Amino acid sequence: ETGVTQSPTHLIKTRGQQVTLRCSSQSGHNTVSWYQQALGQGPQFIFQYYREEENGRGNFPPRFSGLQFPNYSSELNVNALELDDSALYLCASSLGGDRDHNEQFFGPGTRLTVL
Amino acid sequence: DQQVKQNSPSLSVQEGRISILNCDYTNSMFDYFLWYKKYPAEGPTFLISISSIKDKNEDGRFTVFLNKSAKHLSLHIVPSQPGDSAVYFCAARGQGLTREMRFGAGTRLTVKP
Numbered sequence: 001e002t003g004v005t006q007s008p009t010h011l012i013k014t015r016g017q018q019v020t021l022r023c024s025s026q027s028g029h030n031t032v033s034w035y036q037q038a039l040g041q042g043p044q045f046i047f048q049y050y051r052e053e054e055n056g057r058g059n060f061p062p063r064f065s066g067l068q069f070p071n072y073s074s075e076l077n078v079n080a081l082e083l084d085d086s087a088l089y090l091c092a093s094s095l096g097g098d099r100d101h102n103e104q105f106f107g108p109g110t111r112l113t114v115l
Numbered sequence: 116d117q118q119v120k121q122n123s124p125s126l127s128v129q130e131g132r133i134s135i136l137n138c139d140y141t142n143s144m145f146d147y148f149l150w151y152k153k154y155p156a157e158g159p160t161f162l163i164s165i166s167s168i169k170d171k172n173e174d175g176r177f178t179v180f181l182n183k184s185a186k187h188l189s190l191h192i193v194p195s196q197p198g199d200s201a202v203y204f205c206a207a208r209g210q211g212l213t214r215e216m217r218f219g220a221g222t223r224l225t226v227k228p
Binding site for chain 2: 004033035040041042043044045048056058090092103104105106107108109
């Protein structure tokens with residue numbers, strides 16, 4: 001059973017550019033959630049995808065968008081990058097529909113630096 | 116809006132002693148509370164959880180206590196080991212479709228040999 005993987009591990013961009021981050025979910029998981037973790041803070045929920053559909057979104061602007069593919073891997077796209085977008089981006093996979101605590105398994109994250 | 120707060124950014128304890136990490140929340144609609152542990156260069160890993168209908172859950176050296184009237188939960192680690200040194204995040208799960216989790220800012224635990 002493979003865990004959650006993310007690519008790339010590190011990325012440097014400049015203001016105004018666009019970036020795509022990728023996540024492969026754990027085998028058998030059909031739900032992916034994306035989080036932004038700024039320095040010194042806890043992860044903040046960006047959005048969640050369940051069976052290729054976005055089914056929830058946190059307080060992030062529309063320039064944060066995503067996709068989930070038939071194999072349940074996912075992408076996070078950020079347009080018009082701003083300096084404050086510099087953060088660790090975490091992907092977490094889970095098995096949706098679980099009425100229990102619905103444990104999420106996190107990837108190691110992508111460290112994005114915007115200059 | 117900080118619905119989940121961890122007011123202690125760091126905690127240092129001696130090996131073998133008890134570590135107590137605290138967390139406060141403001142939203143009474145959360146139905147599950149979870150603790151995650153994070154090592155550098157790794158994603159958070161699930162440690163232990165508690166349903167809002169319980170007041171205690173124990174798993175080996177780890178026990179989580181929930182005080183709903185005070186909107187407070189705590190994680191007890193006993194005995195503490197140097198390998199427990201990490202950042203601990205408290206998270207609270209909403210009841211909506213996404214089971215969205217709200218995280219605290221984390222507490223860095225250092226266990227000294």
